[in-house]
Amino acid sequence: MTRNRTRFKADTKQPEPSGTPEPTERPEDEGNQLSKQLLQNREMFQEAFKNCSDVVFREIRFGQETALLVFIDALVNASNLHDNALRPLLQQLRGETDEVTALDLEERVITLSQVLKIRKRQESIDAVLDGNAMLLLDGLDDALILNVSGGTRRGVEEPVTEASVRGPREGFTESIGTNIGLLRFKIKSEHLKTVSFSIGEHTKTRVLLCYMDNLADPAVIEEVSKRLDGIEIDGVLESAYIEEFIEDEPYSPFPQMQYTERPDTVAALLLEGRFAIFVDGTPFVLMAPISFWQFFQASEDYYERYxxxxxxxxxxxxxxxxxxxxxxxxxxxxxxxxxxxxxxxxxxxxxxxxxxxxxxxxxxxxxxxxxxxxxxxxxxxxxxxxxxxxxxxxxxxxxxxxxxxxxxxxxxxxxxxxxxxxxxxxxxxxxxxxxxxxxxxxxxxxxxxxxxxxxxxxxxxxxxxxxxxxxxxYLSGIAPLKLNELKDILIRVPWWKSVLRPSSYSKANRKRMRGLKPSPENRTGGNRE
Known part of the structure; x- marks a missing residue:
């Protein structure tokens, strides 16, 4: 009686030719590469996660071959990992006799929407610490990173610090993925861009810079990206860390960035040509550039009659x-x-x-x-x-x-x-x-x-x-005087008069509506019979 045996091998698919040559491995990266020997990789990761009782090493056997699944129990969605990774692996590869590549697992076995191949040791460790699961196969020097992040987080609730009588009741949470989703519900446009940063030597906090590429000033976006890249700190636990690093005048008693936990406030300022900074682990989102007058404007001002x-x-x-x-x-x-x-x-x-x-x-x-x-x-x-x-x-x-x-x-x-x-x-x-x-x-x-x-x-x-x-x-609108911006400083004009975006924040594409005065001819729906 012959025994079925699954054999793992590297992908044999040749890369498509391109005009840019593939980057060569640097000598200093050789010690940071994964091995083709599963036992060697297992020992390497067990040493890296030594005395970490919440890190799970789960062996999966296919005949005489072995795979290893590594994840942190508290950071993954257990049902997602079981239904879309473990069960397909155990059911579909149990009777497999042909050689199986990492590409086969990615394309026809694992049913997760996001699977990434990583070859470097430190990047694999960072992926596990970020809430992903890592699948290691004997004979392959690629680690499959499975996006099954989850864990227990606070759900969407009404903002505590910015209560209002009229307006949306949803507020940001500590999950950056949830927060971006709440913003995407408000702005359904391909012009909404998100640039990711990892800040903090030990926390490796995910920071997202969000802006509308057709409204924001490119020079401002380039400057804030440069400031975020220049932050060197051991950990970032709240958006206030980022605020103190990138503000213009750190010794001023006046804040130069506004924070909020309301998605509608962030969406409104993005549509004026400003940018927002999301930090994982906090519901407070930073927004800039701002003016002094913004601190006396509440979101409810724009939901009540003028x-x-x-x-x-x-x-x-x-x-x-x-x-x-x-x-x-x-x-x-x-x-x-x-x-x-x-x-x-x-x-x-x-x-x-x-x-x-x-x-x-x-x-x-x-x-x-x-x-x-x-x-x-x-x-x-x-x-x-x-x-x-x-x-x-x-x-x-x-x-x-x-x-x-x-x-x-x-x-x-x-x-x-x-x-x-x-x-x-x-x-x-x-x-x-x-x-x-x-x-x-x-x-x-x-x-x-x-x-x-x-x-x-x-x-x-x-x-x-x-x-x-x-x-x-900081006193833009009053000093220097800009008549168009006075419509939202001393008074709040009706929406049908807010034709242009503030010139202090948006240099191009300033017109946002036709600006017609409401009348029976201009109302939508036509005349009733």
Whole structure:
């Protein structure tokens, strides 16, 4: 009785001739090649994954021949691996008597959609660590990389940091593949390009640069690609790592990149000619170039009717001034410019501060520091008790401080209004910049009064005018003045008037609609009978 035997051999298919010669192996790469001996490859990978209990080495026998499957248990989709790799191998090759090549396995045995052949040892290890399975065959120096990545990841949920009344409810997750899929659902165009980078010596984090090739400025895309290529670090765990490496002015308190976990926000900015950076392991996507005005624009502004959006946007601008200047103005007026207050109000403030032993600047610093501490405690505590602690802490501390004569009642009101105003800024990193700058403004006001506030404002304006986000002026639209971009800064015009894309970000193909005013003649669907 003869025994069926499967014999593995290298692919005999000759490569098609091309004008470019095949690259030759470098001498330093010889030690990085896989061997044709399965036993030697197994020992090499067992040594590489020594003391890694979650790495699985699964032997598969076909008659007298042996194959080896290597994967990390927690990173693969077990059902996908079983149904599309293990079962076809065991069923179809069990009675095979002819010689089988890696090409045969790839084309007629393994039913996975993505199978890659790799010959280098380190690339094979990286593929396994990235969540793929590796199939090694005796007699072949090619490893078949099977795309069965999976594992347990958080599903698509509503964004936590960017809640809205109207608009899509889906948010990015920690899976970069899922995130790209969510973006592809929004933009169904072949012009949406994704360039992959692997950053981090140990984490080898996958980073994707996304842009519309017919809208984005090629010089900007080339510059950001160069900056991403130049990052050298042992690990990248969040998109903030990338942001600090590639931003223009790292010492500025103002962020030069915007982050979001909303796919609709990323799609909207890509359609304006900007780029986005996806980082595996985080739901927050970076976007640039940006301007200062973006931090006061919420995604909901573009889903509500423009009358409501404009009213809310003006309200935000007013509260930004309150968040930045209100404590400083109170200090300056009560310390140097009492004649600016009406007599009745001046007497009320003087009576409230009569028993306070501290000057206004010390009083303000005490209350602002306490408010920031309560806000931080409310974030760090569990959700069930965080809000209660913040509210009770503010009430109890404020009331007790007033009764003890440490701070005055007007100062409690000022700090409370300032805190509420800072919460109206839609972007958290923009709100942090305003909160930080509030303290230097208070110090300037205590030293020079209103003149100190004017000096601080001039210094701040000079800094903002000199700031750039990937070559785009930070105050673009106002400085330099661009009338077309004012349609989305001071006001939000109706969509049928937003004919052109912002010239600061898109240099070509700026027209995005006809711009016809809605009328019975222009409505879709025609006239009803």
């Amino acid at each position: 009358f409501i959006a404009n009213l809310i946007r003006w309200l935000r601008y007013a509260f930004v001034f309150i968040a930045l200047y209100l404590p400083a103005l109170y200090i300056a007026i009560t310390t140097y410019h009492q004649d600016m207050l009406p007599t009745s109000l001046l007497l009320s403030v003087a009576t409230a501060r009569e028993s306070i032993p501290f000057p206004a600047i010390v009083e303000a610093l005490i209350m602002e520091t306490a408010f920031e501490a309560l806000r931080e405690a409310g974030i760090r505590l569990p959700k069930t008790v965080g809000q209660a602690v913040s509210i009770l802490g503010a009430l109890v501390i404020g009331q007790a401080a007033v009764q003890a004569g440490i701070v005055s009642a007007p100062m409690v009101i000022i700090v409370s209004m300032t805190g509420i105003a800072s919460f109206t800024i839609p972007r958290f990193n923009g709100a942090i910049a305003i909160r930080m700058l509030r303290f230097p403004m208070m110090v300037m006001a205590s030293a020079f009064g209103v003149f100190g506030i004017v000096i601080g404002t001039l210094l701040l304006s000079v800094h903002l005018c000199g700031l750039r986000s990937f070559g785009v002026p």
